[in-house]
Amino acid sequence: MRFEDIPLRQISDTSWEIPRTGGMLVPGLVFASGEMMQDIVRDQALRQVINVAHLPGILYRSIGMPDIHWGYGFPIGGVAAMDVEEGVISPGGVGYDINCGVRLLRSNLEIEGLRPRLPELVAALHREVPSGVGSTGFVRLAAKDMDKVLAGGSRWTAANGYATGEDLDFTESRGMLPGADPDAVSEVAKRRGHDQLGTLGAGNHFLEIDEVEELFFPEAAAAYGLFPGQAVFFLHTGSRGLGYQVCDDYLDVMSAYMRKHRIDLPDRQLACAHIRSDEGRRYLSALAAAANYAFANRQVLAHQVRETVQRVLGMGPRDAGIRVVYDVGHNNAKFESHELDGRRREVLVHRKGATRAFPAGHPEIPDAYGEVGQPVFIPGDMGTGSYVLAGVPGAMRMSFGSTCHGAGRRMSRTQAKQSVRGKSVFEAMEKRGVLVACASHRTLAEEIPEAYKDVGAVVDVVDRAGIARKVARLRPVAVVKG
Amino acid sequence: MTRGRYRLLPHTADLRVEIRGRDLPAVYAASVEALYSLLTDRRRVRRGEQRTLSVSGGTPEDRLFRILRQALLLLTVDRFLVRDAGATMERGKVAVTLHGETIDPARHVLYREIKAVTGHGLAVERGPSGVTARFLLDV
Numbered sequence: 001m002r003f004e005d006i007p008l009r010q011i012s013d014t015s016w017e018i019p020r021t022g023g024m025l026v027p028g029l030v031f032a033s034g035e036m037m038q039d040i041v042r043d044q045a046l047r048q049v050i051n052v053a054h055l056p057g058i059l060y061r062s063i064g065m066p067d068i069h070w071g072y073g074f075p076i077g078g079v080a081a082m083d084v085e086e087g088v089i090s091p092g093g094v095g096y097d098i099n100c101g102v103r104l105l106r107s108n109l110e111i112e113g114l115r116p117r118l119p120e121l122v123a124a125l126h127r128e129v130p131s132g133v134g135s136t137g138f139v140r141l142a143a144k145d146m147d148k149v150l151a152g153g154s155r156w157t158a159a160n161g162y163a164t165g166e167d168l169d170f171t172e173s174r175g176m177l178p179g180a181d182p183d184a185v186s187e188v189a190k191r192r193g194h195d196q197l198g199t200l201g202a203g204n205h206f207l208e209i210d211e212v213e214e215l216f217f218p219e220a221a222a223a224y225g226l227f228p229g230q231a232v233f234f235l236h237t238g239s240r241g242l243g244y245q246v247c248d249d250y251l252d253v254m255s256a257y258m259r260k261h262r263i264d265l266p267d268r269q270l271a272c273a274h275i276r277s278d279e280g281r282r283y284l285s286a287l288a289a290a291a292n293y294a295f296a297n298r299q300v301l302a303h304q305v306r307e308t309v310q311r312v313l314g315m316g317p318r319d320a321g322i323r324v325v326y327d328v329g330h331n332n333a334k335f336e337s338h339e340l341d342g343r344r345r346e347v348l349v350h351r352k353g354a355t356r357a358f359p360a361g362h363p364e365i366p367d368a369y370g371e372v373g374q375p376v377f378i379p380g381d382m383g384t385g386s387y388v389l390a391g392v393p394g395a396m397r398m399s400f401g402s403t404c405h406g407a408g409r410r411m412s413r414t415q416a417k418q419s420v421r422g423k424s425v426f427e428a429m430e431k432r433g434v435l436v437a438c439a440s441h442r443t444l445a446e447e448i449p450e451a452y453k454d455v456g457a458v459v460d461v462v463d464r465a466g467i468a469r470k471v472a473r474l475r476p477v478a479v480v481k482g
Numbered sequence: 483m484t485r486g487r488y489r490l491l492p493h494t495a496d497l498r499v500e501i502r503g504r505d506l507p508a509v510y511a512a513s514v515e516a517l518y519s520l521l522t523d524r525r526r527v528r529r530g531e532q533r534t535l536s537v538s539g540g541t542p543e544d545r546l547f548r549i550l551r552q553a554l555l556l557l558t559v560d561r562f563l564v565r566d567a568g569a570t571m572e573r574g575k576v577a578v579t580l581h582g583e584t585i586d587p588a589r590h591v592l593y594r595e596i597k598a599v600t601g602h603g604l605a606v607e608r609g610p611s612g613v614t615a616r617f618l619l620d621v
Contacts, residue, residue, distance in 0.1 A: 043494050069494045072602030072618060076495060096597040096620050133521075133592035134561070134585065191559050202595040203621055241558050244597040244620075248551065251601070269602045409494045413621070442593045482595070 006046050008037070014465040015398075018046065018062075023266075024053040029398075030064035031465050036457065039410055043070040045077070051266045052080050056274070057087020059340060059347060063399050065354050066461040067408030067453065071095070073269030076353035079402045081338065082275065084346050088263075089280045090272035091254060091287075093350030094333050096247045098287055099294035100238030101172075101329030102355075102377040103302055104388065106224070107309070108321030109231040111211040111477055114313075121312050122209070122435050122478045128308045129207055129301060130199040131482035132439025137198030139300055146190050147182035149197065153292030154299045162303040170366055171327040172356065175295040177334070181285035185242070186249050189286075193242025193293060198300035200237045202443055202482030204406075206379075207305065208234040210386060210474035217471045220372035220390045224325050226472050233305050233322065234386060234474070236379055238331065239294035246290045250283040275348055284333070291332060298327055325388075326366075326375040330355045330405035338400055349400045357391035357403040357468050365391070376468055380407045380455030382447060382481070383432050386474045387459045394466030403468035407455035416451040417442065429479070438481040447481065488516035497596070497619040498603065502612060506542055507569035509606065509613045510576055513546060514553045517599075518564040518582075520619065521557065522592055527565040529581035538575040542606040545576050546615055550599040553580070561585045596621055 009017045011029075016037065018028030028049040032040055040046060045068045052074055053062035059081045068077030073092030080093055114121070130137055139162075141149065149156045154175020157163040168174045200207060212230040215221045226232070239246075254271035257263075257279045263272070273279035306322045313320065333350045340347075349356075358365050358374045365374040373390035380386045395401050411419075420428075425444045429436045438444045462468040491498040499516055503509035514535075518524055533556060537548045556562040564582040571577075585592075597620040606615045 071495065072600040072620065133595045134587075188555065188559060245558075248598050267602065268604075269600060412490075412492055412494055413497065414490050414492075440591070440593065446594075 006050070014461045018050060020053070024050060026053050026058050026061050028053055028064065029061035030068065031461055031467065032066045033457065033461055036066055036453070036461065039453065040068055045070050045075040048073070048075040049078065051270060052078060054265055055080065055082070055088055055090065055270060055272060056263065057083040059083055063402070065404040066458045067353065067404045067406050069408050071352065073267055074350070074352045077404065077408060078352050079354045079399055080350045081347040081400045084275050084335065084348055087275055087348060088272035089275050089283055089333055089348060090270055090350065091247045091250045091283060092269045092271060093352055094247070094287060095331040095352045096244040097238035097331055098243035098246060099291035099329040100331045101294065101298065101327060102379060103235040103298045103327040104325040104375070104377050105233040105302055105305060105322050106226060106325050107231050107233070108319060110229045111231050112229060114231050117313060118435055118478055121309065122437050122480065124308050124312045125207060125305065126437035126480050129304050129480060131201065131480060133202045133482065135199045135482065136195040137300065139197045141194060141197060146194065149296050150182040150185060150289035150292055151180050152176055153295040157296050157299040163299045167299060167302065167324050170324040171295060172329060175299060175327070177288035177291045179285055180288035180292050182289055184282050184286035185246055185289050189242050189245035189249060192245045193240055196240040196242070197297055198304060199240060199297070200301065200482050201240055202440065204447060205237040205482055206382065207480040208476050209478040210234055210476050212472055213385065213475040214473045215471070217390060217469055220471045223369055223372045224375055224388065224471065225323065226388065232474060234377065234379065235298055235301055235305070237297060237301065239290045240297060242293050243290040246286045250286060253279050253283065287333060291329065294329065295327065328355055328374070328376065336401065338396065347400070349402070351402055353405045354402045355405045356401055357389065357395045358401050359391045359393045359396060362391070373469070376403055378404060378406060378455060378459055381449035381452035382476060382479045383429055383434055383449035384455060385476060387455065387470060388472040388474065389459065389462070389468040390471050392466060392469050395468060399467045403462045404458055407452040407458055409451055410453045411451040413446040416448050417445045419450065420445050420448055434476050435478040436481070440482065443481060488512060488519070491616065493618065496621055499617055499619065501615045504612045506613055507571045507576065509615045510546060510549050510578055511567040511569040513550055513615060513617070514564060514567040514578060514580065517550060517553055521594065521596060522563055522590055524565055526589055527563045528583045529565045530583040531581070533562065533580045535578040535580065536576065543604050546606055546617065547599065547601055547604055549576065549578055550617065554596060554599055563590060594621055
C-alpha cells in the first residue's frame, strides 16, 4: 500500500512498516489501526518518521505511536533510540516543552460525595493554581535557588516544604535526572522560567478532576490505589518557558555542529550532535536541568492542589488522602538499558510525545508497582475521558519501553475555533457534566473535544499491540485550563 | 512602507503562517506584526515605546528566523507587546523598528502561549508579485 509517495506495509491490525529506502538507516514502525492510518496520512507525520530514520546511530526502527501527528523535525508521538557511541542527540527529538508530562493524584474522596462542593472547589483551584498565558507562580526564586531547582528537581521541592518523600518515590527518576548542569542553561532561559515555577501554562495543559469510571485490570488498579467512583486529580504541564528556551538555544548549537561536521539531514529541525561530543554532552546537561524544572513544577502544583482541596473541604491530609499515583514525562531523552538482537545495550531513547512504559519487574519503577508495571497516563480530550495504563514486556521488545501519550489532534486550532464559539463550549461541556474554569475562551475553543482523535481508539491500539495494558478509564468532572 | 498580509495555513497541532509583502523588509515587518496579532489584539497596544531588532548575514530564511525569535523574546522575557513594525535593509543588514508597550493586564489579553518559532518548513520565496514567507509557530 502507498499513501502518496510513502510505501506502507501492514504488519498486523495495529502496526505498519515503512520499508527502508534512500538514506534511511532503519525502517519505520507505526502503531495504528487501518482507520487511524487514514487520518495519519493526511499530514506530514509519516514523512517525519522517515526523516528520523536518517539520524546517525538510530537503532532498530523509527517508531510512531497511534497518536502521532505532524511536529517539527520529529513527529509528535515519535520514539527513536540511538547507539551511545555512534548516535546523536537531537533537541527536536525531545520537543520544546522538555519533560512535559502528567501526574495523577489519587484521593480518599468519592465524586458523588464531592459533587455539591465541586463549583466551590473548581473556583478555588482556578484561583490557586496559576494558569493561562503570562501567569506567574507563587514560588519566588532567588538566582541561587533557580540553580538548585535545575540541579535538584523534586528534591529541591522536598527541601522547601512542597513535597514528601513519598511524592518523590512515585515520580519517574524520583523527580531528578542525574547530570543536570545549571551552567548549561542560558540566562535567557532562566529569566523565562524565573516566575513560572508552579504554573500550568496554556494550550493543552490542564488540571482535571476525574472520576474513576471503569477498571480493566483490577490488580494494577489496586496497586495504584484506584477504585470506581474515586475522585482523582490529573495534572498536565512541563518545563514552561525555561524548557522552550533550552530547546531553542541548543537547536542553534546543533545546527552549527552539523555544518562543522557536514551532517546532512532532510530537515533542519532534526539538528543534532553526537552524544559523545562536547555539544551533545552539554545539551544533555541542559536537558536534564530543564527536566528537573518540570518535575519541580508539577510537584509544586501538586502541593498547591493538595493544600487547596484540604482547605476548601476542611479536611486534614489523612482524611483527604491525596497521594501521588505516579508522575511520568512524555518529552525526554534518557539513557536506558535495552535488549537488541539478543544482547543488552545502553541506548539513548528520544521520546517526543511518547510515554515511558516499563513492565513489571523493571528496576526503575516503584516497588509498590513491581508486580503490575509502571503506571502510564493518557489524557484524552476534555469532554470524553482519560486512561490509566500499565507498562508491559511487549513495549520493551517493540518500542524501547514506550507507548502513546494522548489522543493526538485531528483538527487544526483554526478549524476548531471556527467550528465553535468559546461560550458555547462552556455550555456544551456543562451538558456533558463537566465544569470548566479557564483563563481564555479562545484556548477553550481550540481545545474542543472534536479537535482530538478518539482516545479510546488510541488506547485500544496500544493495548492490542501489546505495548501497554488498559487499567482504568477516567471521566472528567471538572477542568481548569489556561 | 507597504504592509504585508498574513494568513494561517492548515496544520494539525501548531500555527503555520504565510506572509505576503512587496519586498523582504515588508515581509520581515509583517511577520513580526503577524506574530503579535496571534498573541493579542494589537489595536489595544499603545505605541508608547520603541525597540529595535537587528540581524545581518545569512539567507533571507535565516534572517526571518532570527527576527521572529528575537521578537518573541521581547514578550517572553521583557513582557513587551508590539503594536506595529517597520523594517529597513541595507547590504544584508536588517533593522526592525517596533512600537509598543509593556503588558498591562488591565488592558491586554494574551490569546495563547507561543512556545517557539521553529525552523520547520521555513521558506522565503520571491515571485513576480512580491515576496512570500512561511513559518511554523509551536503552540
